[in-house]
Amino acid sequence: MNGAKTCPTCGSEVPADFKFCGKCGTRVDGTTSSSSSVPAAKTMYFGTNQVPGRAKLIVIKGEGMDGLSYQLAGNEHIAGRSEGAILFPDDPLMSPRHANFIYRDNKLYVRDEGSVNGIFMRIKVPTSIPSGGLFLIGEQLLQVEPSPPDLGPQPDSESTYFYASPKRPSKMKLVQRLRGGEVGMIYRARGDTITIGREGNDVNFLDDPFISGRHAQLAISADGQMTLTDLGSKNGTFIRLGDETQLAHGDYVFLGQQLLRVEIA
Amino acid sequence: MLPTLKGDLVITCSRCGKENQDHYKFCLGCGNEIKPAPKPATREPAPLETARTILPPEAKPAVGSLGNEPTPLPTLSPPAPGKSKGGIPWNDSPKMPITPSNGGGVASGILGAATPPPLTPGSTDAGNWAAPRPVSGTPQAQPAPVPTPSPAVVASAPAAVEGTPCPNCGRMVPPGFAFCGACGTRMNAAAAAAPSPRTMYMSAPAAAPVPRGRIILIRPDGSEGGAHPLHDGENLVGRSQGSLFEGDLYLSPRHAEFQLGPQGLVVKDLRSLNGVFVKILGEEPLESGDVIRIGQELLRFEIIAPPTPLEDGTEVAGTPNPGFWGRLSVVVGRDVDGSAFPLFGDAIVMGRERGDILFPEDGYVSGTHARISLRDGRVYLADVGSSNGTFLRVRGERSLPTGSFILMGQQLFRAEYK
Secondary structure (H helix, E strand, C coil): CCCCEECCCCCCEECCCCCECCCCCCECCCCCCCCCCCCHHHHHHHHHCCCCCCEEEEEECHHHCEEEEEEECCCEEEEECCCCCEECCCCCCCCCCCEEEEEECCEEEEEECCCCCCEEEECCCCEEECCCEEEEECCEEEEEEECCCCCCCCCCCCCCCCCCCCCCCCCEEEEEEECCCCEEEEEECCCCEEEEECCCCCEECCCCCCCCCEEEEEEECCCCCEEEEECCCCCCEEEECCCCEEECCCCEEEECCEEEEEEEC | CCCCCCCCCEEECCCCCCEEECCCCECCCCCCECCCCCCCCCCCCCCCCCCCCCCCCCCCHHHHHHHCCCCCCCCCCCHHHHHHCCCCCHHHHHHCCCCCCCCHHHHCCCHHHHCCCCCCCCCCCCCCCCCCCCCCCCHHHCCCCCCCCCHHHHHHCCCCCCCEECCCCCCEECCCCCECCCCCCECHHHHHHCCCHHHHHHHHHHHCCCCCEEEEEECCCCCEEEEEEECCEEEEEECCECCCCCCCCCCCCCCEEEEEECCEEEEEECCCCCCEEEECCCCEEECCCCEEEECCEEEEEEECCCCCCCCCCCCCCCECCCCEEEEEEEEEECCEEEEEEEEECCEEEEECCCCCEECCCCCCCCCCCEEEEEECCEEEEEECCCCCCEEEECCCEEEECCCEEEEECCEEEEEEEC
């Protein structure tokens, strides 16, 4: 945020023309910035932000407003609902110990600590997505699965054949995962791609205000490799991370319900 | 994608040269046991897309053309799979002139794999167990020259004119045949003793009690095929239980038990692979896990449970439920689902052309076909005037009023009892 100030009391970023911190109400118009009420610890805190190569995580609130920020000053930083330095006690989608932000060779990585709901990162380029891979679009949690090879009719141990609906070959399917884990809808691709958005796509979520008209596309290649592409959406497309992943300045990461922006000085 | 049908399975009897349908155990001409011919590639049933149907007799004329091609749906129907079903040859059977007695089974084309052979072709009542009506005057009274009957046949040929019901399975056996083509029972003893089929039928009780009920095969064209007797007590039905069923590879060997008692008829699914489906009449309460058949579609209904947090207090993330209370999944294989449709609001209508869930490629689904509704916390299934009916898989067991339509394997039946 251009010209943003940092609240001396709570550390929140405050837009330049604000006189009071939106978070805690502290006066930030400069007249009191040098007042004796500024805790020394906060000054120290601000100072660590200047360390080259060190990062901070900024919690993004609605409409792009920045909320709390967390300095990643140590080597490892656990985030979770009840464990670690980065705490979100009120987020039911956060596991007690959810993620770890780690420095190695002066690079920042994030690692899933075995959380239930995982870590999602906003994709910047077409990204390969594995079988069963999950991604987030607006409020939709979606999963993509390639179709298993058609083995033809397979009789059971008594040589009885299974009766099923007529075969309508499809290369992959898109599964909507509802909160709580239930499956909502399943869409089967008619061709090599599935486009997703609010209207005019293969799959449309008319009631999801966070989804752009044309939001994202899934594609499957002849050899079964699947790729997820963001089509210039406003809110982005987030893919669930499997392995430990390096973070760069400007990356967006979802933990539970928290959207965090990575800033590396 | 669709295997061609030309490989219609015919086995030529090594002894008398007669052509028999693939699933016969015994030659129609001489009773010689037919060895399952060493078939090169497949012992597969007819392709799924073709070998199924449900067309109860009351089907409307408009649906009579079902077999040819689902009504083209200019706006709705995506082309690909439609093409695959183009050749459903239900009604193509007459393409071969009906050759009496030996041609019947073959002429039925793909049906051969799914339906028992009409033993007296030309009569729609051919195999009707209870009504061996004299069909005097119809051509098949004079069977085509039976190709070189074996000595055995000559020796034992009864003088019956219109065919004789098999004393074992009740199938009509054309005159001159020494063995029932369906079950292999030797015909001569009973037949010789019977002056006419009529008398034969009447005298049958002497040997066995008169069956009080029967399961009648309903052919794809709506006519009645053969019948399977239902005696008081337990009647086992399955692929290895009676001629009506033995060719159907979608039936388990022991598929279902029909219990006929003073209270009526009860069908019990013997944990068969494909289950027993009953055509629903009114509104049926649905339970999570219930399986439904409309047209060719096999659908599974499930209730969507409200989310509950895990033990450590974490909730599983996902799309906020916009009010889905159920889900209907298209079953495309064992433990494999195809599309799935969420159920929400008061009611969801399924159909080929109109409704909330569409099956534009399934010509056996009516324009609007069935409805699933939520009322007072309960879910109900109802047919909304479809041609082919809505079928619900029997959970455990279920009582059947007389006249009930039942789907088992690839065939449709009607259960009747006094």
